[in-house]
Amino acid sequence: MTTKDATSNLRELQAQAMSELGALRDLSHLEEWRVSYLGRKGKLTQTLRSLGEIPPEQRREAGMAGNEAKQALEIAYGLRLKELEEAALAAKLQQERLDITLPGWPVLSGSLHPTTSIVREVCAAFATMGFQVVEGPEVELDGYNFEKLNIPKDHPARDMWNTLWVDHTDANGGRPMLLRTHTSPMQARIMEKTKPPVRVVVPGKCYRYEATDATHEWHFTQVEGLAVDKGITLADLKGTLYEFARILFGQDRKVRFRCDYFPFVEPGAEMSMDCFLCEGKGCRVCKHTGWIEILGAGMVHPKVLEGVGYDSNTYTGFAFGMGMERMAMLKHGIEDIRLFYANDLRFLKQF
Amino acid sequence: MQVPLSWLKKYVPITLPPRELAHRLTMAGVEVTAVHEQGTQWERDKVLVGHVLKVEPHPNADRLRLPTVDLGKGEQVTVVCGAPNVAAGQKIIFAKEGARLFNTHSSRVEPLRPANIRGVRSVGMVCSALELDLGQDQEGIVVLPDDAPIGAPAADYLGDIIFEIETTPNRPDCLCVLGIAHEVAALTGQKVTEPDLSYPEDGDPIVKHVAIEIADPDLCHRYTASLITGVKVGPSPKWLQDALAKSGQRPINNVVDVTNYVMLEYNQPLHAFDFDKVKERHIIVRQARPGEELVTLDGATRKLSPPMLVIADAHDAVGLAGVMGGANTEVSGYTTAILLESANFEPINTRRTSAALKLSTGAAYRFERAIRAELAPLALRRATQLILQVAGGKAAKGIVDLQPRRNPPPVVRLTRCRVKQVLGADLSMSKVQSVLVSLGFTPTKAEGHGDDLVLEAPFWRSDIAIEDDLVEEIARIIGYDEMPTTSLSGHIPHHVPQPMWDLKQKARDLLAAAGMHEAISYSLTSHETLERAEVFGNDIQPLAIANPMSAQFQYLRPNLRGSMFETLAANWRTSPRDGLRLFEIGRAYLPRQAGHKATLPDERETLIAAFAGRRFPLSWLAKEQAGQDMSFFDAKGVLESLLSGLGVETRYEPAEDSALLTGRAARILCGDQAVGAVGEVHPRILERFDLTGAPVAIFEIDLAKLLEAAARTEKRYSTAGRFPESARDIALVVSADVSSESIEAVIKRHKMVRRITPFDVFVGSSVAAGKRSIAYQIVFQSPKDTLTAEQVSRALEDILRQLQRELGAEMRV
Numbered sequence A: 001m002t003t004k005d006a007t008s009n010l011r012e013l014q015a016q017a018m019s020e021l022g023a024l025r026d027l028s029h030l031e032e033w034r035v036s037y038l039g040r041k042g043k044l045t046q047t048l049r050s051l052g053e054i055p056p057e058q059r060r061e062a063g064m065a066g067n068e069a070k071q072a073l074e075i076a077y078g079l080r081l082k083e084l085e086e087a088a089l090a091a092k093l094q095q096e097r098l099d100i101t102l103p104g105w106p107v108l109s110g111s112l113h114p115t116t117s118i119v120r121e122v123c124a125a126f127a128t129m130g131f132q133v134v135e136g137p138e139v140e141l142d143g144y145n146f147e148k149l150n151i152p153k154d155h156p157a158r159d160m161w162n163t164l165w166v167d168h169t170d171a172n173g174g175r176p177m178l179l180r181t182h183t184s185p186m187q188a189r190i191m192e193k194t195k196p197p198v199r200v201v202v203p204g205k206c207y208r209y210e211a212t213d214a215t216h217e218w219h220f221t222q223v224e225g226l227a228v229d230k231g232i233t234l235a236d237l238k239g240t241l242y243e244f245a246r247i248l249f250g251q252d253r254k255v256r257f258r259c260d261y262f263p264f265v266e267p268g269a270e271m272s273m274d275c276f277l278c279e280g281k282g283c284r285v286c287k288h289t290g291w292i293e294i295l296g297a298g299m300v301h302p303k304v305l306e307g308v309g310y311d312s313n314t315y316t317g318f319a320f321g322m323g324m325e326r327m328a329m330l331k332h333g334i335e336d337i338r339l340f341y342a343n344d345l346r347f348l349k350q351f
Numbered sequence B: 001m002q003v004p005l006s007w008l009k010k011y012v013p014i015t016l017p018p019r020e021l022a023h024r025l026t027m028a029g030v031e032v033t034a035v036h037e038q039g040t041q042w043e044r045d046k047v048l049v050g051h052v053l054k055v056e057p058h059p060n061a062d063r064l065r066l067p068t069v070d071l072g073k074g075e076q077v078t079v080v081c082g083a084p085n086v087a088a089g090q091k092i093i094f095a096k097e098g099a100r101l102f103n104t105h106s107s108r109v110e111p112l113r114p115a116n117i118r119g120v121r122s123v124g125m126v127c128s129a130l131e132l133d134l135g136q137d138q139e140g141i142v143v144l145p146d147d148a149p150i151g152a153p154a155a156d157y158l159g160d161i162i163f164e165i166e167t168t169p170n171r172p173d174c175l176c177v178l179g180i181a182h183e184v185a186a187l188t189g190q191k192v193t194e195p196d197l198s199y200p201e202d203g204d205p206i207v208k209h210v211a212i213e214i215a216d217p218d219l220c221h222r223y224t225a226s227l228i229t230g231v232k233v234g235p236s237p238k239w240l241q242d243a244l245a246k247s248g249q250r251p252i253n254n255v256v257d258v259t260n261y262v263m264l265e266y267n268q269p270l271h272a273f274d275f276d277k278v279k280e281r282h283i284i285v286r287q288a289r290p291g292e293e294l295v296t297l298d299g300a301t302r303k304l305s306p307p308m309l310v311i312a313d314a315h316d317a318v319g320l321a322g323v324m325g326g327a328n329t330e331v332s333g334y335t336t337a338i339l340l341e342s343a344n345f346e347p348i349n350t351r352r353t354s355a356a357l358k359l360s361t362g363a364a365y366r367f368e369r370a371i372r373a374e375l376a377p378l379a380l381r382r383a384t385q386l387i388l389q390v391a392g393g394k395a396a397k398g399i400v401d402l403q404p405r406r407n408p409p410p411v412v413r414l415t416r417c418r419v420k421q422v423l424g425a426d427l428s429m430s431k432v433q434s435v436l437v438s439l440g441f442t443p444t445k446a447e448g449h450g451d452d453l454v455l456e457a458p459f460w461r462s463d464i465a466i467e468d469d470l471v472e473e474i475a476r477i478i479g480y481d482e483m484p485t486t487s488l489s490g491h492i493p494h495h496v497p498q499p500m501w502d503l504k505q506k507a508r509d510l511l512a513a514a515g516m517h518e519a520i521s522y523s524l525t526s527h528e529t530l531e532r533a534e535v536f537g538n539d540i541q542p543l544a545i546a547n548p549m550s551a552q553f554q555y556l557r558p559n560l561r562g563s564m565f566e567t568l569a570a571n572w573r574t575s576p577r578d579g580l581r582l583f584e585i586g587r588a589y590l591p592r593q594a595g596h597k598a599t600l601p602d603e604r605e606t607l608i609a610a611f612a613g614r615r616f617p618l619s620w621l622a623k624e625q626a627g628q629d630m631s632f633f634d635a636k637g638v639l640e641s642l643l644s645g646l647g648v649e650t651r652y653e654p655a656e657d658s659a660l661l662t663g664r665a666a667r668i669l670c671g672d673q674a675v676g677a678v679g680e681v682h683p684r685i686l687e688r689f690d691l692t693g694a695p696v697a698i699f700e701i702d703l704a705k706l707l708e709a710a711a712r713t714e715k716r717y718s719t720a721g722r723f724p725e726s727a728r729d730i731a732l733v734v735s736a737d738v739s740s741e742s743i744e745a746v747i748k749r750h751k752m753v754r755r756i757t758p759f760d761v762f763v764g765s766s767v768a769a770g771k772r773s774i775a776y777q778i779v780f781q782s783p784k785d786t787l788t789a790e791q792v793s794r795a796l797e798d799i800l801r802q803l804q805r806e807l808g809a810e811m812r813v
């Protein structure tokens, strides 16, 4: 065999192998191809081995052709392998694809009671204005719940708070303990312990002897607010509560104040907010008035200040109180207050 | 209170549309809760006063009749009528075809159409209160007084606008029409015209006929009386009946109606005695004798006792002072002489009497709100005048007016500086004065500085005592919305830590993040629930409510278990297959022993969590776990995650708790302090709450105790270590009573051990009886270098030797 013959054989073999490789469709045939050309007994290996029969001085050209052919086939093999592997994976994935519409592994997520959430929101709103959270007792003394708030015994104003009394009689046959009817007793408790300035909010449960219906519950939650210092005015009360309404119900809120009566404030006020549901046009929630009553408030009565040892000529202050369930009902469109403490998970899970 | 606009107009010109006026009153603190337009919607040509001429039976229906109605100007109509009370001679309200009325069949306001009723054509109708929107009565037709003018538009005859007013306890003056008139005047810049009080005093001087004495001047501040003889008791004229009816009062007879009318006009309760029944013509105002009885006007026999105040004649009580008159001197059709009382009684005693006898009346309601004594003679003269007008007779000369102690009218000084200090508005004193004068205040000669005002409150106001009361008057009449609005300035007080509040909030967040749902339940519970939860058994005597609304809410809960079991049960009923994970943070109320001293209970902040039912939500991915129910370790897992989130280190030891299953209950310890319990609830208790079919695991924490413990253990950062960790697994066989905690304690003592996690617990045939196998993964790390396999093996051997020596543990092979 001459070098020429050998070189042309190699070229032929390379061309044939490349054409067969292009026609291969799966990995098993590729492996067969590899064995048949590049394997130990493969055609190319055999041909290369046969080059040994050529006299050494003539071998160079054929040797180079042989190496070229081997390199070319190995590269082509590698590329083809990759192509076929990708195709095989694609085919497998196509076959085993997931129904991605099925739900994933369930993750347990809990919830906070809507009262907890609204109390936090309200306290956070006042925190931006420097009010700190304080808590107080739910079982109270008549003295704090009424008398120190300028509501003496046998005063008709007591009719404003139907009271649940604790079954405990003192030496005089009186009943000194009750379930607090509002969070206001903390006004006196805080001022007795603190010197002005005072700026607090008091969240907590309150109780009234009351028949329940969709808007009344005997067991409810209030947030009380109190600010006392030199120079605090009704104008500050208005500004503070206005800011509160904007934080809680949106920047475009309008508020309005009317005169109202609570024995422990003078002047007394009630705040309404323009209905955020109908933008003041009138709807069922605002009873077609465009306004929603939000809270009671006023300037702390001088008798209350004097009662805790504050000089009412030097110090003035304001107080306010609001019902959390009502606030949450407005925010979430809850129509029945009795849902709050029935603890039905179908209700609780929505918050 | 109901105030008809027609009545209000008698004293003050009305210059605003009714709804605008209602709004102004409301903003000024006199809340108008509703404005009823009575009859303004009735067409003047279609809804008329008619006269029933005759009533004939319906040919085809027993319950229907055919009244013929005269509508004036010769117009007569016969219609079909179903009302049982229609009768010839009545004055009624007739609606013609097309009149817009409330249709009781469609429940809508619709034009009236002609109808064919059981074969008789009927055009128009005789109206009931419901159809006219005058009330709920649809059974009978509205019957008018006999003097109603035939053919007149009903809107003129009956129409009015009624303000429904809710007064606050400080403003008794707004319980009467004149009081509202004063408010209207101040708000609209008008003047009030007070009624004329004069009448002819033709009789003998009153002192010749009656002797009156106040025996208890503390309880009766003023007593005035007049005497009218020769009266004729009968029905009141229409104007009087109408005024009362529109104000929500039932007309009775002309004398009683006048007393009610004047009470609604002046706010002063009055009482008319049949003078001939007053024995010995002697009136004495005294305290009731112990055991004294009085039959009040409502027919009830009242057992009285001091210090209840009575009006008595020479022998017996004839009235309960300030509350209700006595039946023994009641005005009747035979009465000819009237002794009219207009008095002022002490508020607290009146309130107590009315409360003790459970007898609330308009009179008591007013006296307990401390109306002014100045009203008494004014209202007396007004009522005397009206009785003469509507019942005839002759008034004695003069009145009796006893006032043992005279309270001077309230006089209050007002400074410009205080107005500014409270309102934040610098108002001119001339503006302030004009507002207060419009409300009836009288400036007196001020002894004093600059432009201070000294004002006397008008005689109808009993709520003015201090300077700030005047400040409110100014603000409410000018309008709160006209006052300035500012932000708080001044110092923000120092921060005061509230660790309990913070702890509760953090615990809530951690539990919600662990998949728990927060519940809040009632603080009051029933005897039955406490018994079912076995709360009574543990020497706990819960605080009771003296006046519970029902047996359901009778006790302050001494722990949260009963509430939680009830919550579980309620949810179990609605969604029986769901896994329930609930928690509550609330107070438990424990009485403190202090005898008669009023000692407030210990309100213990408590956390309870409960787990019941399916561990995994139903899922196609978790088929194998589908049947698993939650139990002890579900509760403990959440508990551990909570406490680690709070940065508290705890231990557990077996506990005995009668409510929990033995062997499945643990005490939670922080150091030596027990802060709570975790365990599975005894089925005996669960059955009582209808919680059957799956275990219920709970944990309970006393948050105050936890807070103490948490305060001692601030979270400290420890370095993660630079060198790699290596983990080894070992399986041990130990006696069954050796706790995992004690094994872990031995392992942890080795200085190279970082973490230990038990990953298999096994009891069974391959383990000897009385023994169990526990496998741990132990993670080793050195702070100094990378541990070699040899070092780790040596450490493990050391640990095993130690475990064998101390706990008799063997390697499992």
Ligand SMILES: [Zn+2]
Residues within 6 Å of the ligand: A275, A276, A277, A278, A279, A280, A281, A282, A283, A284, A285, A286, A287, A288, A290, A291
């Ligand atoms: Zn609305």
